[in-house]
Each structure stands twice: as structure tokens, then as C-alpha cells.
Amino acid sequence: MGRAVTLDLRPHDLLRLVPDAPAFADAPAWVADALARAPWVVVRRAPRLDAAIPVGVRGSTRSERFGTWLHPRDVASVIAPEDLRSPASSRSTLPAFALLRAVAPLLDATGCVWGPTGSAGFELASGVATVTPASDLDLVMRAPEPLARERAAALFDTLSNAARHAATRIDVQIETRDAAFSLGEFARPNLRVMLRCADGPKLVADPWRAESVA
Numbered sequence: 694m695g696r697a698v699t700l701d702l703r704p705h706d707l708l709r710l711v712p713d714a715p716a717f718a719d720a721p722a723w724v725a726d727a728l729a730r731a732p733w734v735v736v737r738r739a740p741r742l743d744a745a746i747p748v749g750v751r752g753s754t755r756s757e758r759f760g761t762w763l764h765p766r767d768v769a770s771v772i773a774p775e776d777l778r779s780p781a782s783s784r785s786t787l788p789a790f791a792l793l794r795a796v797a798p799l800l801d802a803t804g805c806v807w808g809p810t811g812s813a814g815f816e817l818a819s820g821v822a823t824v825t826p827a828s829d830l831d832l833v834m835r836a837p838e839p840l841a842r843e844r845a846a847a848l849f850d851t852l853s854n855a856a857r858h859a860a861t862r863i864d865v866q867i868e869t870r871d872a873a874f875s876l877g878e879f880a881r882p883n884l885r886v887m888l889r890c891a892d893g894p895k896l897v898a899d900p901w902r903a904e905s906v907a
Contacts, residue, residue: 780817792855796852838901
């Protein structure tokens with residue numbers, strides 16, 4: 694299911710570490726246990742350090758998050774969010790996974806590439822139980838070309854209704870060619886949105902036009 698490691702990695706891609714990957718410098722004590730349980734990290738939206746890839750390590754609680762950099766030689770395989778769709782049958786009734794199943798045809802109909810991130814994406818990639826009954830569903834949707842605001846608002850309403858039916862919450866990040874923003878923010882008319890870029894956030898009117906940055 695993984696793909697070859699290249700320099701063309703994107704935020705939210707999941708990287709499996711090679712078995713002999715060196716320990717991260719200055720890592721808190723919980724990181725070693727987390728990587729022993731699931732030797733996976735997620736690509737962060739941050740500048741590279743030479744060839745090193747910005748990555749994050751997940752712990753067992755929401756407060757356990759560690760950002761660092763990883764050399765490409767320490768990556769065994771890569772899985773993108775769009776490669777992840779089907780939870781184990783024993784886990785499929787959890788609200789986040791039930792919602793993933795419900796929204797799949799709605800997102801497929803947009804014509805955009807998409808996939809789960811957050812705890813759902815991590816569990817689907819690693820096989821380690823990470824989603825809980827209280828977990829939200831986090832998604833990324835690739836939109837390299839502009840998306841009409843009215844279309845975004847209709848999609849947001851449809852996804853929100855599905856989330857209420859599943860008794861959980863959904864958060865969709867729209868990825869442009871080199872940044873990201875919240876579908877929920879973009880769905881509101883006449884408002885600028887917070888564009889998440891590798892060098893920090895920017896408030897913009899049009900996420901697809903760099904000259905709109907204010």
C-alpha cells in the first residue's frame with residue numbers, strides 16, 4: 694500500500710520508519726514508546742532543513758505531539774491520505790469511521806482527491822487502534838484549482854449534516870498546490886480565510902492567489 698520515498702512529500706503523508714532509525718534528538722520520554730508501538734510519523738507543514746523532512750510524532754494523548762525532522766534514508770515507506778479508506782470491520786462502527794464511510798461518495802462526487810488524516814488516517818496506515826468513540830473525522834481534500842465558494846458552502850453543509858447524523862464532528866482541510874485552509878472558513882461568504890503555509894499562516898481573500906495575502 695506504500696509508495697516509494699521521494700522528495701515530493703506533502704503534509705499529512707504518513708511515513709513508516711526503517712527498523713534501525715536513530716532516535717530523535719531532544720525528544721520527550723514518551724516518543725520512544727510511541728514509536729515502538731507504531732513506527733510512523735506524519736509530514737508537517739514546515740520548511741525543510743536541507744534534505745530533512747519536517748515530521749510529527751503522535752503519542753497516546755492529545756497533548757503528546759512532537760515536531761522534528763527526519764532524513765529520507767530513515768523512511769521505509771510512504772502512505773498518502775488518499776490511499777486510506779477502509780477500517781478493520783471490528784472498528785467500522787466507531788463514529789469517525791462510520792462518518793468516513795458515509796461521506797466517501799459525497800467527496801468522490803467532487804472530483805477532488807481526498808483522504809482521512811488525524812487519528813483515523815494514522816490508524817488506517819499503522820494498524821494501531823487510535824480512533825476513540827469521541828474522535829473527530831479529519832480529512833484533506835486536494836484542490837489545486839479554485840473551488841467556487843458557493844460549491845464549498847454546499848459541500849460543507851452536506852458534510853456537517855452527515856457528521857451530526859453520525860454523532861461526531863468533521864474537519865476538512867482544502868489543499869492548494871502549496872498551502873491549506875479550512876473548508877468551514879471558506880464556506881462563509883465574504884470572509885478572508887487563514888491560509889496555512891510552510892512559513893506560517895497568512896490571512897487571504899483568495900487561497901489560490903498569492904497576491905491576495907494581506
